[in-house]
Amino acid sequence: MKWKSFLLTCFAMFFIVSSAQAATPISVLINYRPVKTDVAPFIKDGTTFVPLRSIEEIEGLSIKSWNNKTKTLVIVDPTKSMTFSVKQNQSESMLIKNNRVMVPIRFIAENFNSDVAWNANTRTVQVVKLNAKTKANLNSDDLTKSRIAAITIPKITTLKEQTGGQSSGGVFKLLFPEGESKAFFMISNGIANYYEVKGNAAWHIWSGKIGGNNNKFWVTNSGISSEVGQRPKLNDRLFFYNVSTHSGQSEHGYMTTNGKETILGSKDMNSLEELYPIKEED
Structure with missing residues (x-):
């Protein structure tokens, strides 16, 4: 999957122009x-x-x-x-x-x-509706394989689009609760989105526009100027990937509930299918 194609697909439903x-x-x-x-x-x-x-x-x-x-x-x-x-x-x-x-x-x-x-x-x-192979990958005991399936299956949203975020210059962030694959954040262009895998799809649970100092959310380490859906309550640290679509590189590490990030390393990553395990999470 090419990055450009992925990003267009991932956010396609959020850029539909509505009229009456x-x-x-x-x-x-x-x-x-x-x-x-x-x-x-x-x-x-x-x-x-x-x-x-x-x-x-x-x-x-x-x-x-x-x-x-x-x-x-x-x-x-x-x-x-x-x-x-x-x-x-x-x-x-x-x-x-x-x-x-x-x-x-x-x-x-x-x-x-x-x-x-x-x-x-x-x-x-x-x-x-997913095929049997994809469902098996979602439920795999291999955490990385399950995560790859979760972030690449089709998404469903009933939320109103959040717009007006600042460009992230081809960089986006994936965050997973420690040891989990069926819940994740995707942050790009000043918008944070949270998904949970249920049944056949990754359901869009919450979306927030990042900005300001009010309405703080530790996952974004910033304020949230507007939001829709149900903001998740998280009590454990998150493991993350900071991915550059231009360079094909990613940094990985973890974030604690006070918003502090620890970078553990970096690795080539040219597609979502190349998501890799973070050994410190084992």
Whole structure:
């Protein structure tokens, strides 16, 4: 993964320009990738409907059959099969609109073990489903392998974007609670973001704009001028990587709860997959 591509992907959802919600079309992200549809998704009675073929973008899902006479649909993955039909006033049913089959994406995705969220700020449906290999890496006893999986899986956010931070010049920071992989901070361009891995995705729990001396947060060693979400309460030290995307170098060390940083060393790091163990954490 190239750094430029990673940074663009990581922050893509935070730079969507919003207008009046009524005029903003619904977007669909599946595993953090935008899904292009020839028919616009729409909301009916609180349920978001998408064109039928869109669901084949979900990991492992496929359309086994469609019976136009009975209006019956069969969707499968390697372990499960579900049958759907056209019924009125039911969130789990399909709809026929302008001769197109439209399906309730949340109901289908969740029944096939995907994580689904709606970001009202950007009017975006987010669906994430991981393959077996990635799930195994997430749950690995190898701390570094688990951390690599955690920071590279798709992210889900329902938070309002924090903007206006100062440029960090191609440097960003990763921080993990000691001995943990499924919770982490990413700090870049004056914005601190905190994620927790739950199910298939890294969920965006908190975001804060760094600046000033008020509302101090020891993780950023600075004040927080504005924030959204739930700020995490941390009682243990954090191990960190200060990564330069330009030089392909990283410093590593740890931070104590009083905000003091200790640099332990440095190492080449040209991609997130090259994240390395910090021996002092063993």
